[in-house]
Amino acid sequence: MAKFHVTTTVNGEEVEFLCDAQDSMLDVLRGPLGLTGSKEGCGSGDCGACSITVDGRLVCSCLMLAAEAQGHSIGTIEGMAQGDRLHPLQEKFIELAALQCGICTPGFLVAAKALLDRNTNPTETEVRYWLAGNLCRCTGYDKIIRAVMDVAADMRKGVAA
């Protein structure tokens, strides 16, 4: 059977790709589109390493068919920095050592940005529950939560974009 032809927007750029019906968005991002920043940790929506946004909504790209992307707008970790400027969350993760091995980091950043895009004044509990779908086995989450809280505080002060 012929492949599906899909036209969609990824990180603001229009892209086209061919896929099979069963291909996940993650398969296509990492394969034909070459965007390997989204990681596959489980393939079942339990680890969050493949987090992307679809029309601004946070989802696991392993739980979405690539064919569904037609006409939508996809955001991935590769689109988070603006030009040569890291997003404040990216900077803060580095500054606070909020990553160790770094495999979960893209997913955490995409998820954390989705939170702060909605709410720049989350409580620690809100941050922890928002990020509960992102597994990290290295950090014990402490520095990740601190980084997100710090950036939220900076945003409220108008320090961070």
Next chain:
Amino acid sequence: MSDIRYVAAESLDEAVKAMLAAGGQGKILAGGTDLLVQMRSGAQNPGTIVDVKKIDEVMQIVELPDGGFRIGAAVSGAVIGEHRKLAAAWPGVVEAVNLIGSKQVQGRASAGGNLCNSSPAADSVPALVAAGAKVVIQGPNGRREVPVEAFPTGPGRNCLAPGELVVSLTLPPRPPGSGDAYLRLIPRTEMDIAVVGVGVSLTLKDGVCTAARVGLGAVAPTVLLVEDAAKALIGSKLDDAALEKAAAACSAACKPINDKRGTIAYRTKIAGVLLKRATAIAARRATSNVPGGMH
């Protein structure tokens, strides 16, 4: 390699036709958070995937003239959680839907999908059962409605006939003094399947419970409507004796199994524990839902 077809149906008619054409090999795609996992594990090998998210009716939340709500079957948990009026009227239903998976899963998972997956541990279903929700089904012979508790017929099985699909869930209007709540027990604080889930909806008048429904999940092959628990609450002031009786009714209704998520003894006990706790939350909401009725 089996060739899977993907159809993004533009109308209910098209979706029904595609399902019929698939000859029993069709699967409806709403949020896909169960379907994609099942396809990957080999548990599902659909011939045709029918995406219903382009159909307006399954993607909308509508406030009905009688004060009830119609929730499109494919509306995501995130969208449901952001609907203020719905959350005010049915906080228990909304929190139950919002407990399905992570924030990422919430971006896609729907109440309709949760129901159609027909897991006895589905989080939204006990709350929908307690709410007295009706399932609107469209099929080759037109439209029909069934109560939520009659929808699942066993683990992974439901009452949908070939070519049928769930369009929406309707929630009835709320009388004053009503409240609902859903609680589940999971080993962690997030990201788990319910070991037990309890939904309670009740109406209070002058401190007396005048109506109640109790839904109980993960303790039997399907989510249960526990009428004996409701009976124990109705007519009472939700005093300890009534709560004990209702809790005992929940425990008695349990027909659980021992599995990787819990034991028979544990599930049976927790059903009663959660009944009491959920009832207390529902009652608090009912009390604050009476205009000027705050203590």
Next chain:
Amino acid sequence: MTGQVYKWIGTRPNRPDGADKVTGRARFGADFNMPGQLVGRVLRSPHPHARIVSIDIGAAAALPGVKAVVTAADFPEQENIVVPAGEMQVNLRDVTRNIMAREKVLYEGHPVAAVAATTDAVAKQAVALIKVVYEELPHVIDVAAAMQDGAPILHDHIRTEGVQPAPTKASNIAKRVENLKGDVARGFAEAEVIIERSYTTQPVHQAYIEPHACLASAAEDGQVQVWTTTQGHFQVRGFCSRLLNIETSQIRVTPSEIGGGFGGKTVVYLEPVAVRLSQKTGKPVKMVMTREEVFRASGPAPGGTVKVKLGAKRDGRIVAADITIALQAGAFPGSPIGPACWCSMACYDVDNIRVVGFDVVSNRPKVAAYRAPGAPISAFGVESTIDMLAQELGMDPIELRLKNAAQKGTKTHYGPTFDRIGFIETLEAARNSAHWKSPVKPGYARGLAAGFWFNVGADSSAAAHVAEDGTVTVISGNPDIGGSRASLALMAAEELGVDYDKVRAIIADTSSVGFNFVTGGSRVTFATGLAVVNATKDAIRELKVRAAKIWGVDPEGVVWEGGQARPAGHNVGEFEPLSLAEIAAQAGKTGGPINGHAQLNAQGAGPGFGVHIADVKVDPDTGGVTIGRYTAVQDVGTAIHPGYVEGQLQGGAVQGIGWALNEEYIYNARGRLDNPGFLDYRIPVASDLPMIETVLVEVPNPHHPYGVRGVGEVPIVPPLATIANAVARATGVRMTDLPISPPRLSAALDAAMPRLAAE
């Protein structure tokens, strides 16, 4: 405590690989691709124990798109010899059987065959077409059951080692070990209080978020390249060389960024198979495990049983300890029973100690190292028992531990005598911590436990290359699993006296730097750090030679201070100092490139000690445990980059919390794993936890120029007992079996109700 003033050591600069890792640019195991690559997939056993009668690959091989199918017949037989791998020892005969089953399958998930095909879909289809005829055999999963007479025997050739006279009958007990110090019987005779308990722990998985993945390319001329996610690319090279009879220098292994390992990526699963498939097809072959394969067929850490008997005087002095530990090795011998035994009582200076250990095989995946292998299990038993002793004696748990604490000069029960260690300082820091001094919140109870790990030195090589502009590249060969590039660059910058951002640390492939033992044993910052310091010193020696040449003086007349060459004294002559950049700019005229090299076998890894404190609340109706506050205190030697040191303590503590509360391998009656995914293998999520407070105690290791001790492993040792001790104090119920999951704790609370009600 060091009294040393450093410019860079102890600061928290950005890690060199930070930008790559926050932008998705960093390439992990599954991110490598080559033109024309094939996809490899493994057929795995559905049975926990079965004889392989026949394998028919005909239909699979005939499928269009399938380029090769391999079975054990494609891998040469190996000798029955043991070689080191990470912190574990492995037998090559067993390793080749673990990567591809030969006579028998020994666990569900055991590889039986592998295919290489043009697409993943074809590869999966081909795997399904391989026909294997099995003769199912009775299986045994649990360690206690496996030790019984009449248990199904996994290996007919195993006779229990360490038993006299040597047994003649095959057994699942591969080895018995014993450590003895003093006279245990006499010790217990002196004791005024004796406490004895038995404990069990379940197998747990390292649960790194990145599944195993590799890409192998074998060229027609015999040269092989491998890109893989590993804690030790030199080990991968070594295993591929041994298992496939390829000369070592023909193999070049490049480590990808590694998405967590915790010991589980010190062994090989996919790499030799991918190389063999590549050899047979003449094309690159990529293999990536699914999460389910990771759980069924890699790692885990063992479960075990621990029996602890402690005798003490009423004043709290422990006079005797008798401990028996049995650990699951999985399908092949080689559990970390040695470290489990050695660590059990290492925190304490006790005259009479006997520790007996058993290494037991059963029909589970062969265990791999997991952060302080074995130590958390024995510490759970010992530290729980010490807590009971403290309660029995009415003593403060820190006071009791201080009274018995090991210190410099303490002779351990397993042989060595401690040099300078920091257990007493760590206990005192715990006592002085904000957490310990704070009142316990209503509804909560506080628990505490200690832990020990040796830390490892071993082989490292490094180079320091001075570029023509005076910036420096530091080259070593340990995959950076948690920020080690930053630590190595900090030490090199400190040594050179230049700014941190003038030094770049990179990790070289097996052909570009000398041998480095695995990233494991908490050894990288210590041992490879030492190699980097020595390589930097070597570069400085050369820099001084060049300065001497420029000045026309003897090299002995030049000193290196503050990043500059200076005359050693007025008698040398009056010269303006020469900066690194100035010397580098003239390198061409003074003798060519300026590099430093070092290779060493690092001795004197400083042992580490940790003390953890937890405040927990127990829901009496559900058995749910909430952690309200948690603090990890540890002697870290010198914290080179405190941010990453804290991170090690926090991450290790949380892994231990998961081990204590919810993580376990659940097998069904058919010997199959029931929870091979992150849904039901429940590692802690962010909402389960409070902030993890840390207290870094710095008692420098005398055997490292900057006082480094390994820090990565100690923090997983105390949490199991810390949580159990807090739960015991919250409920009055002592949980001796892990995990303390809600159903288990609820059942224990219900069972204890009549007793507690009577008290």
